[in-house]
Amino acid sequence: MSKIKLGILGGGEDSLIGILHRVAANMFDQYEIVGGVFDAQHKKSLNFGEKLGLDTSRVYKDLDDLIEKESKLPDAEKIQVVSVLTPNFLHFPMAKQLLENGFNVICEKPLTTTYEEAKTLQKIQEKVKSIFAVTYTYTGYPMVRQMKSMIAEGAIGKIQKVDVQYYQGWINPLIHDKEKRAVTWRLDPEKSGISCCIGDIGTHAFNMAEYVTGMDIQKILADLNYLYEDNPMDIDGTVLLRFSDNLKGVLRASQIATGEENNFTVKIYGDKGALKWEQENPNYLYLLKEDQPLQVLKPGHSYNSDFSLEGTKLPPGHPEGIFDSMGNIYMGIANAINKADKFDGAYPKLYDGLRGMNFIEKTVASHKEGNVWVNMQD
Template sequence: MSNKLRLGVLGGGGDSLIGVLHRVASAMFDQYQIVGGVFNPDFEQNKGFAEEIGLPTNRIYSDFDTMVAEELKLPEEERMQVVSILTPNFLHFPMAKKLIESGFNVICEKPMTTTYEEAKVLEASLEKSGTVFALTHTYTGYPMVRQMREMIKEGVLGKIHKVDAQYYQGWINPIIHDEESRKSTWRLDPEKAGISCCVGDIGVHAFNLIEFTTGLEVDTILADFNYLYSDNKMDIDASVLVRMSENVKGIVRSSQVATGEENNISLAIYGDKAGLKWEQENPNYLYVLTDDKPLQVLKPGHAYNSDLSLDGTKLPPGHPEGIFDSMGNIYKGVAKAIRGLEYNSGEFPTMRDGVRGMSFIEKTVESNANGNVWVKIEG
């Protein structure tokens, strides 16, 4: 029998971008084998999709509860070891909770839950189970983001005093300006997406990148949202001031109505010795800025990079790697954890990141609703 980890998948069927991303990532390092799941709520479409991607249909289930029940009947050496949750936001919590309590390891799309309280419940369940949980803040998998983290840890920047994270998209522009379209999109429906659209979907990525790279935690925030229309209940643009300590401050900027923008993520961290800048649309370049030397550009795959960066680099220098590779690095780290192997804490985001992220999302909503006031992050 194959020694690959047996992977189940929930959601991600049809033409889902996130489904393709996870399937490719799971195959990248030959650590996983997809054995079944529930790709689509319609059973016939579910089976049809499984056949389309070459999976046998004997472990393609009609619904989530049936999958868990049937998998638990199998001998431990045959049942799914880890399950990826790629469904709409409102299903993340109930699925992850049941999987954890049933002894499965979990890889979950973000946001982890729809409320901070759910996140705390999930955290308590994980502590009891002792299983592995990973949250796919995908951009932490990029080699040069990991290099950024390690350089900051080594003190290259000195004392940090300024952080600036941006995530700009324009995809919702054609939807938000049409009354019927904005009422029928699940990401603008609080019942399915949670209390936030823009911050919950992309702003939380920028927030996570700040904490991932600096090793510091955001303490208080002040948020200003834009909804554009009075009948729209969800934020589609947000500017969030952040304070990490008395002397470390910055901003998280996110927008889904930044006309013409595709996936413009940028991160800049400044200290008293140097600064570091990275952009997701040009992910192979990490810029090092100082006052007394020319601009320095670091690239992946070279021996001058950290072990964590090099572990996430598959190709020789000069061969571009991208979003699939970044997600693949997260899956690789999770495989190490499940197998009980030694791994770097930066190899995949954890439950802790999910709890922090949900607190950030809720507190931005609270800050904006109360007149753009400073509020403290919990968790």
């Protein structure tokens, strides 16, 4: 089977996310990166394309140029799927244009800057039937997928408590300096949307809570922190979650958790046991039982689910990391494009991005309306 031809928007010379996506795309030999628009400055984009060893005639000036020229190529040669790795405010117009011109799309999160934009993309995607993935990266970890499988199989019984936490401290050097916080794009609503912390990392925690439990959150109550009156964007927040009248949880997200790096922790408690996973030690899944010693599950062993093992590339004892996680998502997308889907949840879909945008807006609304319960359902 020929490789899927991949184009990339953004993710150029100094982009960490660009490296992550390129390595992930090459991991299973399913994709061939053939071109794109890597930088708003065409000269920089061309130079970067040369470094990647690409045919620079397919390093385009802008998205219009890409669509016009790629659409003229024979089906066997043109780009099939495009990864959108640009700042948040460009996600919607780029994804919309790509869908309308018949391309499959892989989009960084958050999906858009407004819920209405996300719903517009959903309507277009339902009409054109293109594959659309939103890269909630952490869903690709083998032990996250093992957690999802075990919960679905009843390993911890009926869920009765959900606790998700995502703590970082990266914004501390910026937020306390008035000049720096005024020029940081993540704190600019025009570029980042209405939320910084919840929009950036809180959506990962929200998505994970729904992903591993297989349940939709019904209502939320939020309390956000902006720290300074002239800062228009939240940088810390706590959100109470209500899946049902008897199943509740809490989501905590912060970018001012001093000293924290990327502390993303997921804890799901059932009436027969509990599961706990930590992103900074992603190869360990902890199973807790009241009448048994703590059990530690690791990737690559035969006791894991087929879903977990399908995304495990190394023998037991060899760490799987963030590149592997994103690679598993790219593999799931490739299987979908090739109509060879194997597992539900193999890649986050547009619906997951839509849920994330709804969560961002409802969280901000809950806070601004006086920390009240808000219904997540339309």
